[in-house]
Structures are given as C-alpha cells and as structure tokens.
Amino acid sequence: MRSDAWFGADRPWWKRVVAHAVASANRLLHAIPPCRWFYRRQFRRGLVWTRLVVPASASGLDGLRAVFLSDVHVGSYLTAADLQELFDRVDELRPDLILLGGDLVHTRAAELRAWRVLIQERSRPGLRWFAVPGNHERFPGIGLSAFHDALSEAGAEVLVNAGRQIEREGQSVLWLGGIDDLAEGDPRPESAIQGRTDGDPVLVLSHHPDCFDELAALLPEGVLVLSGHTHGGQVAPFGRVLLRHSARGYHRGVHRSGASTLYVGRGVGAAILPLRIGAPPEVVVLDWARGVERVEVRDSAVGLANAGSLSR
Numbered sequence: 001m002r003s004d005a006w007f008g009a010d011r012p013w014w015k016r017v018v019a020h021a022v023a024s025a026n027r028l029l030h031a032i033p034p035c036r037w038f039y040r041r042q043f044r045r046g047l048v049w050t051r052l053v054v055p056a057s058a059s060g061l062d063g064l065r066a067v068f069l070s071d072v073h074v075g076s077y078l079t080a081a082d083l084q085e086l087f088d089r090v091d092e093l094r095p096d097l098i099l100l101g102g103d104l105v106h107t108r109a110a111e112l113r114a115w116r117v118l119i120q121e122r123s124r125p126g127l128r129w130f131a132v133p134g135n136h137e138r139f140p141g142i143g144l145s146a147f148h149d150a151l152s153e154a155g156a157e158v159l160v161n162a163g164r165q166i167e168r169e170g171q172s173v174l175w176l177g178g179i180d181d182l183a184e185g186d187p188r189p190e191s192a193i194q195g196r197t198d199g200d201p202v203l204v205l206s207h208h209p210d211c212f213d214e215l216a217a218l219l220p221e222g223v224l225v226l227s228g229h230t231h232g233g234q235v236a237p238f239g240r241v242l243l244r245h246s247a248r249g250y251h252r253g254v255h256r257s258g259a260s261t262l263y264v265g266r267g268v269g270a271a272i273l274p275l276r277i278g279a280p281p282e283v284v285v286l287d288w289a290r291g292v293e294r295v296e297v298r299d300s301a302v303g304l305a306n307a308g309s310l311s312r
C-alpha cells in the first residue's frame with residue numbers, strides 16, 4: 001500500500017476520516033455558486049491545449065489523432081454542462097481516440113451520469129473511447145464497478161491492467177494499454193502490455209505517473225505513457241510544486257527514460273479548492289506523424305475558444 005492511499009476500507013481509520021472530511025468540505029464549496037463561477041472562469045480562460053507529435057513508425061499510424069484528458073473531477077466545481085462545453089471543442093479536433101486518464105468524477109456515483117450521457121451523445125463512427133480509473137473512482141461513494149459499468153454501457157472501453165490492439169484499415173498499428181491506479185488500486189504493468197503484436201508501438205494510460213519506470217524497464221524498445229493525478233501541483237506559485245503527488249518527481253510535463261517518454265498532464269478540474277495557480281488546466285492532443293524521431297512537445301497555449309484552430 002502506498003503512503004498516498006486514503007479511501008480503502010483497509011486504510012487506517014484516521015485516513016478515512018480525513019478523506020471524508022475533506023470530501024465533505026469540497027462538496028460544500030462546490031454547492032456555493034461563486035466557487036463554481038470562480039473555477040469555471042479559470043477553466044475557460046486558462047485551459048491549455050498541449051500538442052504532442054508522436055513518431056509514426058508504421059505508415060498506418062500517420063495522421064492518427066488522440067485527445068488525452070484526466071482529472072476532470074466532475075462534481076468538484078465543474079458540472080455536466082462544463083463537460084459538454086469542453087467536448088464541443090474536443091469534437092472540433094475530430095480525434096480518432098479519446099483517452100480518459102482517471103479522476104473523471106470526484107466523490108459520488110451520480111457524477112458518472114455526466115460521462116455516460118456525454119459518451120453516448122458524442123459517439124460517432126471511427127471514434128473510440130478508452131479510460132483508466134484514477135484514485136477518485138475508488139472513493140467509497142463510487143467504486144470501480146460503477147465506474148466500469150457506466151462507461152462501458154455508454155460505449156467506452158475501461159482498461160484495468162489490460163490492453164487493446166488499435167487497427168486502421170484492418171491493420172494493427174498500435175497497442176493501447178491501461179493500468180490500475182497506483183494509490184488506491186492494484187497496478188500490473190506487465191498485464192497491460194500482454195498480447196501485443198510484436199513491433200507495434202505501445203501507448204499506456206496510467207493515472208499515477210510513478211508506474212513509468214516499471215513500464216520503461218519492461219519495454220526497452222520504448223513506450224509512451226500518459227498520466228495525470230498530480231494536477232501539475234494545482235497550486236504551484238512560480239512553477240514550484242508544493243503538493244507533491246509523485247514520489248519520483250513526475251509532477252508535470254515530459255520525462256524520458258531511454259527510448260521511453262512519460263507525459264504528465266495537469267488535468268482539467270480542481271480538487272479541494274477552486275483554485276489553480278501556476279498550473280493551468282490542460283488537454284493533450286496527440287498527433288502521430290512520420291519523420292519525427294521521438295515524442296515532441298509543442299505547447300500550443302491555445303485557449304479553449306481557439307481549440308478548433310489546431311490543424312491536422
């Protein structure tokens with residue numbers, strides 16, 4: 001069990017009391033309209049769309065586009081309406097894959113409804129949705145099975161220590177793995193890459209960034225890992241991360257190990273306080289392209305209103 005685990009029944013009683021007290025205070029603040037207004041304002045004005053250009057080793061990968069987002073925390077200052085507004089912009093990017101990196105909801109199973117409706121309404125031919133759980137999906141009021149059922153009934157695939165082949169025009173082009181959360185779950189990186197076709201590049205979703213080293217060691221040929229969890233510190237004045245949710249220093253942005261790359265997104269929402277300082281919310285757009293040697297980060301710094309201007 002990791003030291004940042006809080007919710008499970010096997011956790012020390014005082015941790016569970018603190019977790020519930022913090023969640024109650026968070027819900028109370030969410031119920032106060034000015035708090036929601038205050039966070040929504042930061043979200044609308046400050047949202048950054050970061051673009052990753054990923055090497056397309058196989059010709060079938062060239063032009064593939066994915067959108068990765070995590071830590072939306074619906075029910076903590078953001079609502080179903082905010083989620084719909086965000087996806088109005090995501091839809092304009094016409095992604096092939098939508099990758100959801102956990103902490104999609106905050107503390108209540110009812111918050112899953114926003115995602116169920118969103119995925120059902122926005123499904124279209126050619127678009128596939130994948131998700132991994134975060135620590136908040138294991139909050140006692142939610143639970144992994146409710147998360148799994150809500151998303152899979154809506155049409156998303158929930159990857160918990162499992163993977164799927166991504167095909168284009170009948171050809172396998174990519175292995176997409178997803179692992180369980182490190183803080184509250186049982187991550188098994190080796191299970192997430194089992195069954196892949198030799199030679200296919202591997203992309204793994206892991207809510208907690210601290211599984212990166214194990215994945216990089218398992219795949220010396222290279223793996224791209226997408227994580228969240230840290231919120232980039234959420235309150236990080238002058239770029240100094242005060243709340244450190246990664247024991248390995250993977251608080252935000254790009255990290256490399258050999259041929260492997262980790263990108264830690266700052267997430268979309270906020271937990272506890274409706275506040276982000278020095279850590280604006282972020283959505284990551286991945287474009288596979290030929291002629292690129294390694295994963296390149298291109299901070300577009302495009303505001304929400306201009307997201308549609310990201311060109312293919």
Ligand SMILES: [Fe+2]
Pocket residue numbers: 071073103134229230231267271
């Ligand atoms: Fe989170």
